[in-house]
Amino acid sequence: MDQPSSTAPAGQTAVRNFRPGDEQSWLSLILAAPDFPYTFFNRPPSLDALKMTLAHPAMDAAHNLFFAEVAGQLIAYAELWHAAGLKRATARVLVHPTWRRRGIGRRLLGLLEELARAAAGTYMDIQISSEIEGGRAFLQAHGFAAVHRSWRMVLDQAQAIPLPCWPSGYRQRSFVVGQDEHTSMLLENESFQGEWEFLPVELGEIEGFVRSPDFQAEGVIYAVHRGRVVGECWNWIETEIGEQNGDVWCLCVLPQHRGRGLGRALLVSGLQWLRGQGVRSVTLFVDGANDQAKHLYESVGFVAAEEQVWYRKQL
Numbered sequence: 001m002d003q004p005s006s007t008a009p010a011g012q013t014a015v016r017n018f019r020p021g022d023e024q025s026w027l028s029l030i031l032a033a034p035d036f037p038y039t040f041f042n043r044p045p046s047l048d049a050l051k052m053t054l055a056h057p058a059m060d061a062a063h064n065l066f067f068a069e070v071a072g073q074l075i076a077y078a079e080l081w082h083a084a085g086l087k088r089a090t091a092r093v094l095v096h097p098t099w100r101r102r103g104i105g106r107r108l109l110g111l112l113e114e115l116a117r118a119a120a121g122t123y124m125d126i127q128i129s130s131e132i133e134g135g136r137a138f139l140q141a142h143g144f145a146a147v148h149r150s151w152r153m154v155l156d157q158a159q160a161i162p163l164p165c166w167p168s169g170y171r172q173r174s175f176v177v178g179q180d181e182h183t184s185m186l187l188e189n190e191s192f193q194g195e196w197e198f199l200p201v202e203l204g205e206i207e208g209f210v211r212s213p214d215f216q217a218e219g220v221i222y223a224v225h226r227g228r229v230v231g232e233c234w235n236w237i238e239t240e241i242g243e244q245n246g247d248v249w250c251l252c253v254l255p256q257h258r259g260r261g262l263g264r265a266l267l268v269s270g271l272q273w274l275r276g277q278g279v280r281s282v283t284l285f286v287d288g289a290n291d292q293a294k295h296l297y298e299s300v301g302f303v304a305a306e307e308q309v310w311y312r313k314q315l
Contacts, residue, residue: 013075013104015111018065022074023050026067029074029096035132036094037306041205042249042285046240048212055211057204058083066111068095068104075099078108082119088197089116089124089315100134109142117315124315125197130307144311148196149288152306156281159301161272164265166223170230172269175220181206183229184220184250191231191252196289209249214239219277221269223253223262230257233270237277246279251293263296271300 018026030038030045040049041056054061058081068076075096082089091112095105116124126144128135166172175184181203188201209215214237223231231253238245248270253263274282284302286293294304 013068013070013107015066015068015107017063018054018061018067022067023047023054025074026050026077029077030094032096033094035097036135037129038092038094039285041209042247042283043236044238044245046238048214048240052208052212055204055208057202064115066108068108070099076104076108078112080112080115082116082121083199084119086199087120087122089119089121091116091124091126093126105138106142113313113315122315123312125310125312127308127310130309136309136311139311139313142313144313146309147312148310150308150310151286151288151294151304152308153284153286153294153297153302154281154305155271155283155297155300155302161275162268162300164269164272165261166265167260167262169225170262170265171224172266173222173224175217175222177210177217180220180222180229181210183222184232184234187229187232187254188250188252191254196287209234216277219270219273221266221273223257223266225257230254231262231266233266235270235274237274237279244277244279246274246277246282248282248284251284263293264299267296268300 024047027045027047027050030036038045040053043049053059059065064080064082066078067074076094076099078091078093080089080091091109093105093108093112113124125147126139128139130136184206185201185203192198216237219235219237221233221235222229232250233248234250236247236249238247248267251263251267251270253266271282284297286297
């Protein structure tokens with residue numbers, strides 16, 4: 001994007017809510033800050049990923065998505081997520097590199113905190129890469145402390161991928177549009193309940209992924225046992241960013257079907273599908289407390305590429 005002169009006084013900065021048509025400028029702002037490797041529902045920044053964010057049933061962009069601008073140019077943004085009845089709010093704040101250390105980030109963060117308090121939130125969480133020392137120092141200076149970790153893991157597709165070995169009594173099938181949106185919602189909510197800061201998946205979130213032009217039903221692999229879907233490996237191919245990069249968006253197995261090799265069968269089936277589509281690398285995210293899942297991913301060649309840290313502030 002065309003960057004306004006950084007000599008303009010910070011006091012001329014206007015803060016406003018999102019307006020339809022901001023998507024491209026928003027994306028340009030994010031891409032201008034490569035030291036903040038943001039993802040959107042585990043997807044890298046793209047117009048499609050931002051549109052999915054705006055359409056998410058928990059995002060109220062007209063009230064909880066803010067932009068700071070100078071002379072009509074976006075120089076920072078902030079977003080707040082908070083569901084009614086929950087103590088936790090989550091947030092993100094990004095300031096263009098040439099506009100940092102002018103109080104803009106502090107101003108936006110304070111605005112989000114006020115909104116979270118007004119909505120009866122009692123604490124706010126922000127996730128950031130452990131490698132971003134400046135961002136971590138900013139959070140610590142404003143009362144945040146590290147409380148949890150997760151990992152971004154990467155698989156180089158030049159590496160050999162084993163063939164799946166399905167446990168006896170299980171078969172696989174692909175996603176059926178118009179039928180399985182509800183299937184995935186129920187499966188993921190039952191599988192992930194009890195995880196750190198679990199928040200139920202909403203049907204609209206699944207429907208938003210299915211509406212994406214990058215969605216491929218064949219990339220969603222289900223494990224079926226006696227007619228019931230009991231596991232899932234949801235795979236994704238990013239095309240907008242110019243390279244064939246794959247994501248394992250979600251891998252889950254119902255608790256009563258774990259310990260049988262089903263997760264591994266789903267995972268390698270998904271990786272084989274991604275390889276067949278010509279992807280160059282595959283990315284996934286895993287919770288820092290889930291050592292079993294991390295070991296599974298490592299066993300097929302994934303390596304931890306980045307540590308992500310959740311910082312928390314009591315409101």
